[in-house]
Amino acid sequence: MPLSPLTPADPQRLGGYWLAGRLGAGGQGVVYEAYGEEGERVAVKVPRVDDASSRARLAKEATAARRVASFCTARVVEARTDLPEPFIVSEYVAGPNLRQVIGQAGPYRGDLLLRLAIGVATALTAIHRAGIVHRDMKPDNIILGPDGPRVIDFGVARQVGLTGSTTGPIVGTPNYMAPELFAGHEATPAADVWAFGLTVLFAATGRDALPGLEPFAAVARVLDFRPDLRVLDGTLREAVAGALARDPLARPSARELLLSLLDEVTGVASGGDEDLLPAGGSVAAMLRPPAGAGGGEPDLGTLAEELYQDLSEGERTVAPEVFLRMVAAAEDSEESIRHVPREELPDLTTGGPASSLLDVYGAAGLIVEADATYTLAHPALIHAWPRLREWLAEDRAGLPVHRRLTEAARAWDRLGRKSGDLLHGSGLDRALRWAAAERRNVMLIPLERDYLDASAALVRRTSRRRGVLAATLAVLLVLTVAGGGLAEYLRRVAARERDDSGARSLALRAADLRETDPRLAMLMSVAAWRLAPGLPQSLGALYDARSQVMTDSFADPAATAATVYDLSADGRTLVTVRDGQATLWDVRAHRELRRFTGVSRTARKAALRSDGKVLAVQDDTGVRLWDVATGAPQGDAFGPGTSPYPQELEFGPSGRLLAIPEADGHTRWWDAGRRQRLRTGSGAGVDAVDTDGTLGVVASGGSGRAELWDLRSGRRLKAGWLPLKKDVTDVRFAEDGRTIAVTRRVDADMTAPLVPGSPNSPVRRDGVMLLMRSARSGAPLPGDGAGPVADAVAFGRHDGLVGTWENADLVVLRSRDSRVVVARRLGVQIKRLRFDPDGRSVRVLTVLGTVLTLDVASLLDRPVPPSASTLATALLGPGGRVLARADVGTVWLWDVRRARQIGQPIHVTQGFLPPKLAFSADGGRLAIGAAPRTGGRPGPAAAGASAAGSGGGGAPPPAGVTLVETAHGTVLTSFLLADRRAAAVRELAFAPDGATLAVAPDEPPAVPIEVWDLRRRQARSAQGVIGAVGMAYRPDGGLLVAGTSPEPKLVDPATLTPVRRPGGTWSLDIGAFAFSPDARKVAITSLAARRLSIWDANFTGPSGRAFPETPAGGWAPVWSPDGRLIATVEAGGGVRLWDETTREPLGHIVEALVADERQITLAFGPDGRTLVTATQDGVLRTHELDADRVAAAVCRRAGGPPSSEEWPRNVTEVAASDVCPDQASTH
Structure with a gap:
């Protein structure tokens, strides 16, 4: 429902609820969106009450409405009919109304229509059971929320000014009113049943069965109405026909309607209300608003927090100051919003962070500017936004002092800064105490500081000092003025804020660098923590650094666009060739190993032999070999010249065979010692060959199936399992020659996303399957049929891992169980994939010549x-x-x-x-x-x-x-x-x-x-x-x-009877939960929302603001023994830590190598200093949480402290020697 601004006549709050704006208004009252003291979102109706009788009727109906069971209805939370301005508070249901949904998505049919009818019948059954009549049932009063349809606005009638032939005012919307109401009869539940029939017809046809008319015109149309039910079938047609019977006594009750409709779905044609209402709610809950239907506007707190998460560090720093200055508070009254002059806001005239912050929140409609002042557009934001609520709680006691100080300083400045307008006595005492020791989120603007300094100076001049000043004032004067204490305090505050801001900036920069410069990201994370150890962002960056999968990045510092690259078979040596010069680099140590000149100046491809002794270089004339130790060429050029295709030059494991790209876009194998192209008995070139050159595969040229050949005998071997040549994307023999891996294209409908649900997830548009076979017999081996995978393939770790890649997508499978163990989308296209012999690292050479190192040591765990x-x-x-x-x-x-x-x-x-x-x-x-x-x-x-x-x-x-x-x-x-x-x-x-x-x-x-x-x-x-x-x-x-499906089933352990939640059935979506150790809170993860929240331990409502949403979601929350930390499992088996006090993320303890759903079990150690994880396949790990030890581990991962030469170019906040003080560099 769209929100309209409050008018000057509207109050800022009603009772314990702060108003955000108008949801609707009419002749009989106004409906507001509002928020309670804990930020709960509600709808508040202020009905028009003309006399004592209407007030009495309102009180009676409101009491009855509170008895309505919350099945497909909006629960009435509170009713205050005893006040001069009565109001009724009901649960806010987010979502579009039925008229909006049908108008945008079209009429309902079949199952959707039946579920809608069941939901409306369920709501009417609950309403009538409480002894009240809705009186205004229509499509506009049915909200399609995330848990199904909800009927709203019941129990509080709208009056339509129709008199004349009737005996009194008519209540309801004319074209949805039953015929008997126009005759002046009292509204009964049968009138709601009539409206039910018309509502279902509207949903089925997309139009009102009786178009909207003026009250007098509606009378004739309703009395002469004959419904056209041809659009309906079966039970639903019978139900609507009965509901639209002209005689109210002939209409079925809502309960009878519900029973008949449920019988259509569940086969249950009888039952008590205790079973009937939950059954109806369960069926209706499956009806959700269609995508893009609108109407589900986020609450003010969520909107404000999402904007806050996107702010820069500078904007976040000034945010508490800006928002708290818009709140007025006195010692003896509640808060209200105030208009803040431009000169009160920090650095506004210079275009600083406060200015851009106001632009961000102004564009979102949360802050408004008028007459050179700024204020909150919605008073309710004070309580709707948990972060602002927390800021306010921290500074609430001092806000009245600050407001008096601000107004006094402005008056002093406006009147010429006279001594008579300065603070003195207890007023100065209180202001100094607040400024020196009590404020938390508010900084003094220059005018306020000048005013305090001038007031303190006046006290020093006028005091005769025959005795000491009053003890409190004397101490404060010494601390804040005479001894420079105020300035010193402000300097300390500024230093702390500077360190916090610097730490946040380093943490954010580290997050941006984890993929492109992992080592610098790790060291920046440690530096952030050194700068501000208590800051959640810096501690989170430290944990992220310890768990990050990408651990190193290296590139030739002098590389150009013409540089040619290759990575050795073990992934430890990078070769670069440019301008006739070849350079070998130690990838792990980031240092040059060898350099020689004389190679071709037009080199286009390069390959280093597995023993590192020979370099092959391809240019336009062919391929030439070079002795790395001496830099001398080995023989003449051979083979074809440079191909325009991206295929790579590559040595085989033995070093004797060399794959050379050819002009047709395929790579064929050559005997490098003999300078001869390998050929099959048919004379075809070989696309893949085993280590010793015995077996070869022809997978290109011509049509038909790929061929397996015995190259020594020249005989073609039977291999009917090989795919068609046109479907082969890569072929590779394992180093032992006994296994062959083939990647082949399959039909698109056989594939799925490689790894769903992650921004780093590879997503394939076509399908590629992996074949793993015995090279000789073709028998399937572990890993056969795995997929979807990527095009190119490589073996690693004693052939136990198989890597595939295409463009920027990397997928590694474990051959013994065909399980994807690594799946990531890198930020740049992959050129080579290498497995380090120690099995702990995978290295990727990108097309830009950068070598990225991924830590896969966890794959070695048994x-x-x-x-x-x-x-x-x-x-x-x-x-x-x-x-x-x-x-x-x-x-x-x-x-x-x-x-x-x-x-x-x-x-x-x-x-x-x-x-x-x-x-x-x-x-x-x-x-x-x-x-x-x-x-x-x-x-x-x-x-x-x-x-x-x-x-x-x-x-x-x-x-x-x-x-x-x-x-x-x-x-x-x-x-x-x-x-x-x-x-x-x-x-x-x-x-x-x-x-x-x-x-x-x-x-x-x-x-x-x-x-x-x-x-x-x-x-x-x-x-x-x-x-x-x-x-x-x-x-x-x-x-x-007793379980969480579909919501918490609460049971009293003493009586074993159900405990009803205030929210009612279907009001809380839980994926998993965990009670805090002190039994006062419960951590909840939602099935739908990707965020963690904290509720009170009775599940009655949220406690504090929700945690930020994360792309990978969260599952299986676990509390630390002291209740300060919560660990959750993310998609792919990642584990994230949260600070329960600040509701901030504390980084990953485990970064997932994949992003699909992986189950994992967690437990904090007895002292909370470690976290133990175990995967469902039995891999057990213990993770250190002590920050000092984690920092030391990160320094070791990064190869020790940064260099004193390079570090200042990237970081100025922390000296290089202070990052890893007790370690020596290995780079």
């Missing part, structure tokens, strides 16, 4: 235990002390600190998935829940099952739970669930005392949760509560969350 299958899952216990690994039928325990297995593997009843796992709060116990299975023998988790229930061919045996003592891996006990219908366990959760276990049965899914007293082996059933993924107890034991 899973624990190594014998688990690809289905296995992992779960870390509290404190990260124990890792539980579950495979199909088996669970292992692993001691993280000692790096050894605990006890023997625990065998449980085998299913087709791993069993569910849950640790007790102290980590001493592990519960194992039966996995889904189709029958079989009972194991420990099903001890006591009857033989009849465990047969291999019958129904699955009853589900059970096994308890294990984690110190030694000993099975303590096993038991079957009380409800023997359950064939599996969906979720488990220990109570904080470890003596109670909540179990969510599965298969069938409608079995209620069971809460087991483990000491007595007794279970209680929570009737009506169906468990779901995400079950957990609050740390104080006072609440059980």
Whole structure:
């Protein structure tokens, strides 16, 4: 709904709600968008009340409206009808109304129309159940929100001035009013049902069944109305026909409508309201507004914060100052907005950051300028924007002092700066105290400083000093004036702000350099942290530097556009050729190794032999070899001259064979020693060859299938598995000659994005598949069929990794399981891909001649235990002390600190998935829940099952739970669930005392949760509560969350009865959650939004502002032991740290090598100084969080401190010697 500005007659606030603007206005009142004290967005209606009777009616209807269950309705939050200006507060539903959606996207059909009808019927059922009539049901009062349709504006009638033949005023919109209302009859629920029918018809046709008319004209049309229902089918047609019956007694009730419509979808034709309303809400929730429908304007706080995130560092520095000066506050009153003269704002006349900040927020409509003053366009921004709310809270006590100081200084200056207008006594005492010690976000402008200095100087002159001044004033005078204390304080503040600003700038610059100059980015990150250790941005930059995948970048400093490049087979030596000179560089040390002249001045391609002793150079005349040690040529030129195509010159692993680009755009292999082109028995050139030159592949020239040849015998080998030549993009033999990799094009509909959901994600428009075969037999090998991949291919790490690339896209697969382990889009096109022999690095030579180094050391980590299958899952216990690994039928325990297995593997009843796992709060116990299975023998988790229930061919045996003592891996006990219908366990959760276990049965899914007293082996059933993924107890034991699908299912642990949230069903979207250690807060990640938020531990509402949104989203939040930090998992297995106090990101602890969805389990160490991670395939890692140790590790990664010569050209804020003071440089 569009927001109109407040008028001068509108209040700034009503009760505890600050107004943002008008959502609508009419003869019967005004509706405002507003925000509560905690920033919650609401709609506030101020109805017109003419007399005592209308006020009484309003109070009665408002009370009834608050009883409406929030199923497909906007919940009424508060109603104040006792005030001179009454108002009603309801939940704000963001989204377009039905009329807007239909007008933009066209009429609804089929399933969409049915879901809309079910949503409206659900809302009317809830409204009528509360004993009220909506009176104004129409498309304009149905909002399509993110959780489905919501009916708004109920319970507070609009009056339309129609009298005459009626007995009183008519309430509603004429063309949606029922016939009986025009006869003066009282509105009943049947009138809403009539409007329901017309609303569904509107949605189905795109037009009002009765066009909008003046009240008198509407009477005749409504009384003579005959609906055309041909556009509707089946049950929906019958429902609308009944709803539009002329006799109100013949119309079905909203509940009857809902039942009939639900029967069409779910087959449920009966049921109580407790089940009916949730069922209707569930079905309707799937109806979302179409993309681009509009109406979902962000709240003021989100808009302001998004603008803030895009500000420069200078603009962020002055932002608190600018916004707080627009807030007026007195000791005995609430805040209000004020108009700020231009001269009050810092550096406005010089075009500084304050000026550009005002431009940014002015263009967004959040700040307005009038008569050379600036003010907030929306008073509600004071509370809607959490960041401004925090600034205000920090300076609230001092704002009245500052306002008096500002006004007094302006008056002093305006009247000629007379002594009589200066501060003295307690007024000066209070102002100095505030200026010296209490202000946080407000700086003094020159006029205010001059005023304070002059006031203090006057006190010194007029005091006779026969005694000391009043103690407080004397101390402040010494601190702020006589001893230069005010100036010193301001200098300290300025120095702190300068350091913070410098640190933020370094952190931002480091972020920009991580891909292009990784080493400088790492050192800048350390410098930022040295400058401002307590700043979230600098600490985040430090963590990012420790985890960044790109670790180095090197280029020939004297390279030109004519320079030719090659990277050695091990990726450690860069060769550059230009102007007849060849230079070899040590990539890791960034230093020159060897230089010689005499090579061709028209060189176009170059290749270094794998032993580094011979350089091949191709120019227009052919290829010539050079001895690197002596710089002397080896023989005459041979082979073709330079090709206009981008194919590269390349030596084979043995150094004897050389691939030379030819004029047809393909690369063919030559015997470099003999200067002979390799040929098959048919005389064709060879596109790929094994290390010793025995096998060759012809993949170009002519049509048909690619060919495999024995080059020694000249015989073609059978290789029907090879693709057609036209589909081959690259062929490569592994170094051992036994494996051949082929990349081939496939149909586009067989492909998908390489890595979805990341700005660094390669996205392919065509499809390329990898074939991995035995070179001789053609038998498929691990990795065969993987894809989509990129065009070019290379082997690495003893042939265990296969790299592919195309343009700027890099994809590395692990051949043993065909899994993509690296997938990144680099900022520049790739020319060569090399695997370092140590397996810890991948190096990329770009077309610009830069060598980029990627840290892939994590790929060397082995899973624990190594014998688990690809289905296995992992779960870390509290404190990260124990890792539980579950495979199909088996669970292992692993001691993280000692790096050894605990006890023997625990065998449980085998299913087709791993069993569910849950640790007790102290980590001493592990519960194992039966996995889904189709029958079989009972194991420990099903001890006591009857033989009849465990047969291999019958129904699955009853589900059970096994308890294990984690110190030694000993099975303590096993038991079957009380409800023997359950064939599996969906979720488990220990109570904080470890003596109670909540179990969510599965298969069938409608079995209620069971809460087991483990000491007595007794279970209680929570009737009506169906468990779901995400079950957990609050740390104080006072609440059980029985799952998060579709929203938190809250249960009272004492009574096992549901606990209703104030927001009602469907009002909170949760992907994952975690309670804080003190049980006062809960961290929530949303399924839809890519951001983390904090709510109170009862899930009643958000606590403070939300965290910034991140492109990769967040999942599985985990709190540090002290509650200061939160770790979340991002797409691809990245792990990000957050500062809960400032709600700022603290960088990545793990940067994902890929960007698809990867599951990972997290746990902070017992002291919070480490973070333990485990992937679902069992790779366990411990990450240091202590900033001093992290800084030392980053310095080591960067090769030690920066050089004193180069550093000042990039950084002036921190000396080179102070960045890594205890380390020596390796560059």
